[in-house]
Amino acid sequence: MTDRYDVLIIGAGHNGLVCAAYLAKAGWKVLVLERSDQPGGAAITREFAPGFRVSACAHILHMLQAKVIRDLNLKAHGLDLGGPSIDTIALAEDGNHLTIRQRSIEGAQVTAAEKAAYAAFIERMERHAKALAPQLLKTPPRLANAGLANAMQLAGMGWGIRFGLGKKRMQDFLRIVGMNIYDLLDEVFESEALKGALALDAVLGSAMEPRMPGTVLTYLYRLAGGLKSTLTLPKGGMGSVTAALADAATTFGAEIRTAVPVERVLLEGGRAVGVVLAGGEELRALSVISNADPKTTFLKLVGARNLEAGFAHRIGNLRASGRTAKVHMVLNSLPDFTGLEQDALGNRLIVAASRKYVEDAFNHSKYGEYSDQPVMEITIPSVADPSLAPAGKHVLSAIVQYAPFDLKGGWDAHKDSFVERVVDVISAYAPDFRDKMTLVECLTPVDIEREFGMTGGHWHHGELALDQLFMMRPTYGTAQYRTPIDGLYLCGAGAHPGGGVMGAAGHNAAQAILAGDK
Amino acid sequence: MRAQYDKEHFRQHSLPTPFHPRLAELSQGSSWHCWKGHLSPAYFENVELEYFAIRNACSVMDLSPMCKYRIRGQDAEAFFDRMVTRDMSKLKPGRVGYSVWCNDQGKVIDDGTIFRFAEHDYRLCAYERQYEWLKISAAGFEVDITEQTEEIAALTVQGPTSFAVLNKMDLPGLETLKPFGIMHFPYHGGELMVSRTGFTADLGYELWVEASKALTLWDELFEAGRHHGIRAIGTDALDIARVEAGFIQAADDFTPANHTIRKDHDRSPFEIGLGWLVNLEKPNFTGRKALIREKEKGSRYRLVKLDIDGNKPAHASYIFHDRKKLAGAVTSAVWSPTCKQNIALASLEVAADHPLDDLWAEVYYQRELHWNRVWLRCRVQDKPFWNPPRRRATPPGLF
Ligand SMILES: Cc1cc2nc3c(=O)[nH]c(=O)nc-3n(C[C@H](O)[C@H](O)[C@H](O)COP(=O)(O)OP(=O)(O)OC[C@H]3O[C@@H](n4cnc5c(N)ncnc54)[C@H](O)[C@@H]3O)c2cc1C
Numbered sequence: 001m002t003d004r005y006d007v008l009i010i011g012a013g014h015n016g017l018v019c020a021a022y023l024a025k026a027g028w029k030v031l032v033l034e035r036s037d038q039p040g041g042a043a044i045t046r047e048f049a050p051g052f053r054v055s056a057c058a059h060i061l062h063m064l065q066a067k068v069i070r071d072l073n074l075k076a077h078g079l080d081l082g083g084p085s086i087d088t089i090a091l092a093e094d095g096n097h098l099t100i101r102q103r104s105i106e107g108a109q110v111t112a113a114e115k116a117a118y119a120a121f122i123e124r125m126e127r128h129a130k131a132l133a134p135q136l137l138k139t140p141p142r143l144a145n146a147g148l149a150n151a152m153q154l155a156g157m158g159w160g161i162r163f164g165l166g167k168k169r170m171q172d173f174l175r176i177v178g179m180n181i182y183d184l185l186d187e188v189f190e191s192e193a194l195k196g197a198l199a200l201d202a203v204l205g206s207a208m209e210p211r212m213p214g215t216v217l218t219y220l221y222r223l224a225g226g227l228k229s230t231l232t233l234p235k236g237g238m239g240s241v242t243a244a245l246a247d248a249a250t251t252f253g254a255e256i257r258t259a260v261p262v263e264r265v266l267l268e269g270g271r272a273v274g275v276v277l278a279g280g281e282e283l284r285a286l287s288v289i290s291n292a293d294p295k296t297t298f299l300k301l302v303g304a305r306n307l308e309a310g311f312a313h314r315i316g317n318l319r320a321s322g323r324t325a326k327v328h329m330v331l332n333s334l335p336d337f338t339g340l341e342q343d344a345l346g347n348r349l350i351v352a353a354s355r356k357y358v359e360d361a362f363n364h365s366k367y368g369e370y371s372d373q374p375v376m377e378i379t380i381p382s383v384a385d386p387s388l389a390p391a392g393k394h395v396l397s398a399i400v401q402y403a404p405f406d407l408k409g410g411w412d413a414h415k416d417s418f419v420e421r422v423v424d425v426i427s428a429y430a431p432d433f434r435d436k437m438t439l440v441e442c443l444t445p446v447d448i449e450r451e452f453g454m455t456g457g458h459w460h461h462g463e464l465a466l467d468q469l470f471m472m473r474p475t476y477g478t479a480q481y482r483t484p485i486d487g488l489y490l491c492g493a494g495a496h497p498g499g500g501v502m503g504a505a506g507h508n509a510a511q512a513i514l515a516g517d518k
Numbered sequence: 519m520r521a522q523y524d525k526e527h528f529r530q531h532s533l534p535t536p537f538h539p540r541l542a543e544l545s546q547g548s549s550w551h552c553w554k555g556h557l558s559p560a561y562f563e564n565v566e567l568e569y570f571a572i573r574n575a576c577s578v579m580d581l582s583p584m585c586k587y588r589i590r591g592q593d594a595e596a597f598f599d600r601m602v603t604r605d606m607s608k609l610k611p612g613r614v615g616y617s618v619w620c621n622d623q624g625k626v627i628d629d630g631t632i633f634r635f636a637e638h639d640y641r642l643c644a645y646e647r648q649y650e651w652l653k654i655s656a657a658g659f660e661v662d663i664t665e666q667t668e669e670i671a672a673l674t675v676q677g678p679t680s681f682a683v684l685n686k687m688d689l690p691g692l693e694t695l696k697p698f699g700i701m702h703f704p705y706h707g708g709e710l711m712v713s714r715t716g717f718t719a720d721l722g723y724e725l726w727v728e729a730s731k732a733l734t735l736w737d738e739l740f741e742a743g744r745h746h747g748i749r750a751i752g753t754d755a756l757d758i759a760r761v762e763a764g765f766i767q768a769a770d771d772f773t774p775a776n777h778t779i780r781k782d783h784d785r786s787p788f789e790i791g792l793g794w795l796v797n798l799e800k801p802n803f804t805g806r807k808a809l810i811r812e813k814e815k816g817s818r819y820r821l822v823k824l825d826i827d828g829n830k831p832a833h834a835s836y837i838f839h840d841r842k843k844l845a846g847a848v849t850s851a852v853w854s855p856t857c858k859q860n861i862a863l864a865s866l867e868v869a870a871d872h873p874l875d876d877l878w879a880e881v882y883y884q885r886e887l888h889w890n891r892v893w894l895r896c897r898v899q900d901k902p903f904w905n906p907p908r909r910r911a912t913p914p915g916l917f
Contacts, residue, residue, distance in 0.1 A: 267801070268801075269801050270801040270802050270806070299657075299658070303658055304657040304658025304659075305593075305596065305597075305600055305658040305659055305802075306801075306802050307802070308622040308802070308803075308804040308805065308806065308807070309600070309601065309621075309622070309651075309654050309655040309657070309804040310621055310622035310654070310804065311622055312654075312657050312658065313654045313657065316657055477622070484807065
């Protein structure tokens with residue numbers, strides 16, 4: 001057969017691009033097919049008002065794998081992290097804010113003991129995260145009928161963690177890994193402001209609240225992804241990261257076509273042999289890799305009827321209902337946050353006054369309502385990067401939780417009042433906020449699903465929970481980037497190790513595919 | 519979707535079937551047992567008499583507890599084709615097909631008969647409750663699934679005079695009905711469906727009506743059979759006949775996969791002698807990948823029909839190679855009154871170096887509370903023990 005391409009990649013999200021770049025670098029003929037008119041998936045920069053650009057979904061880069069940056073030489077392709085790590089500022093209405101750095105905290109009258117406790121806590125958590133981190137760049141082992149290589153790998157995973165930690169720390173790891181972050185923070189800290197801020201890190205992007213078991217693991221995951229708790233605002237927004245990836249991929253020889261939605265995976269004799277585009281165009285290749293989320297991949301592009309029933313059922317049952325909204329605003333000038341200097345506004349500002357605040361915010365979403373007092377992660381990237389807004393003006397980018405995908409009564413009827421809540425909450429910290437902001441774009445999970453093609457608008461393409469992780473991600477039977485359909489692979493956030501602009505899933509998928517046949 | 523039950527239904531351990539008043543009148547042994555939630559007699563009076571009604575006259579058994587599901591819709595054929603192991607495009611409207619269906623691991627969930635009424639209209643008749651699995655299997659297909667177990671009453675009418683009996687019931691054209699065919703007849707303002715199917719390897723039919731017509735059907739049937747030796751039978755007699763026929767019974771000869779907890783205690787179709795129902799050429803069906811792997815690697819078990827020396831039924835006996843090495847165990851065993859043979863179905867472990875020509879059953883039996891043990895020689899038989907030509911003759915004989 002004279003296929004023009006060795007592999008077709010469905011979706012030019014950052015993981016699809018990473019995968020494409022590695023495969024092209026290895027000499028494969030790669031074609032990436034993206035439904036949207038710009039590559040990058042949920043990691044893009046786009047204009048939301050004339051002259052104002054913003055990172056449309058992901059806005060803080062903190063997990064991108066150093067190995068990926070190195071292997072693909074991304075700096076040479078234009079990756080600019082935009083400076084050193086920004087700080088996290090946990091906002092307090094009275095202006096008595098808490099500043100959280102990589103290794104230290106200050107403000108909000110925290111005691112010396114609390115500062116020491118923080119340093120020790122971060123050291124302890126980073127040790128655990130570090131033991132976990134190498135697992136992110138590996139294909140998880142199979143669960144059943146392991147075979148020697150797999151058994152070694154499974155043992156290796158345990159040993160990797162055990163070895164990296166030593167006996168004492170391993171005990172600690174095992175004790176806390178299934179715990180909830182609420183209780184863990186209580187064991188260590190006094191300051192409720194600090195506890196609220198750290199609790200937010202554990203639940204950002206998920207349908208969880210701090211009292212849920214598994215939130216220590218999600219917290220560790222977040223640390224493991226990045227290490228050293230570095231938070232950066234890439235120059236030009238998140239789109240510059242994927243632009244660098246696209247540039248790397250095409251330089252290695254991959255082709256990228258945009259505005260070509262894939263309608264279905266072409267199957268012959270139960271094997272994936274290509275794709276059919278929305279217009280009917282048929283493309284063939286030796287294998288097909290999907291960057292789309294697992295539900296889209298299996299239930300829409302493959303079709304449940306082409307899968308075995310038990311597997312299709314498990315995919316149908318994956319939890320992937322997003323509760324995170326994104327709000328963008330045009331600011332005529334910088335608002336006056338009580339107790340904050342203007343040049344501090346380039347940091348990560350969070351609204352999560354206490355663990356209870358986060359929990360209360362979540363509770364609404366259990367019943368299909370949005371939070372009355374939502375938690376937020378706010379950036380004003382134009383402070384450090386004037387290219388994003390006309391001179392003197394600014395853009396604000398806020399991640400807002402909880403905004404359930406399946407809102408009671410639907411989002412059309414409630415979006416305006418939700419935005420009002422967001423403005424109200426920010427105004428409590430910046431009293432002149434209403435006068436400074438003009439235009440608003442609000443992306444609910446429903447919008448995110450529609451515009452970015454992510455089922456449920458879910459940050460991770462599927463909840464990061466104990467039952468959907470490692471060799472269970474997205475579910476057993478397809479946790480090693482392979483799928484039950486021969487010739488079809490997964491490379492997106494729905495696969496191990498999950499979402500965030502990390503590039504790990506794309507990297508691992510490429511390695512798994514390179515290790516096997518085309 | 520479920521039938522509406524009386525609010526107090528839970529107070530009753532087993533539900534009566536639509537034929538219950540007639541069953542209760544005839545039952546002399548009070549041999550009621552629970553068949554998938556329904557009251558069913560093991561026998562009425564005497565198992566031998568009931569058995570001989572199957573082979574020498576006309577037997578009638580209440581089949582209503584069978585789990586019945588209506589599957590309708592555009593994708594019904596494709597749905598079944600993906601669910602079961604056989605090629606469903608070959609089953610034409612007006613025909614009945616026997617099949618098994620598996621889980622993703624290629625292990626049998628159940629076996630049953632699929633009735634194709636029309637292009638897009640089917641009924642599945644199974645031993646186990648299947649509503650949940652049908653629903654799971656329906657994802658991605660345009661089909662509507664209705665539970666009909668309580669709604670439809672059924673009788674199985676088996677034996678050489680069964681046609682002669684039904685011939686008296688104003689069912690025009692019935693003589694043209696071939697094995698595995700279906701016919702519909704108007705019946706007291708409703709409909710009577712007759713299929714030429716059964717579990718006995720004899721001439722026989724199954725009758726299906728809405729539950730409200732059940733007693734009318736019973737009475738008319740027995741009136742028609744009055745001079746043809748008609749007799750109501752319980753499940754015990756049928757069980758003898760089905761072993762003679764070499765038919766397997768879920769829960770006896772294999773454990774349905776959804777009830778199997780222990781590793782390796784489930785069975786693939788190949789392992790219960792139903793490999794002939796598996797079509798691996800189909801591009802997709804549930805269990806296909808695992809079954810292809812099994813085909814390559816070999817199966818763990820095989821099901822065999824055994825002709826055993828002596829006359830002591832080898833109930834639950836171990837089977838040995840050369841009286842030394844354990845080979846497996848009997849799953850069903852009877853003395854066949856018609857074949858005059860001691861017969862059994864057995865599940866053997868597959869081991870390449872074990873020939874099948876030196877098998878022995880270790881049979882324990884009791885005499886006045888004293889246990890005896892005998893070694894009985896077993897011979898593997900390929901053909902059903904009982905398979906008379908009258909089973910297939912069309913038109914059927916008017917015995
Ligand atoms: C509101 C929000 C805020 C977030 N904030 C952050 C953050 O600050 N930091 C961070 O690290 N992470 C953040 N994330 C998570 C991060 O954006 C995602 O996990 C990550 O971008 C996923 O990357 P991916 O390449 O796996 O998938 P995606 O980016 O979803 O890419 C999948 C691609 O496939 C394409 N596709 C889908 N279907 C088809 C089809 N049929 N045909 C062709 N193409 C198709 C899509 O258009 C898309 O381009 C955020 C997520 C959300 C939703």
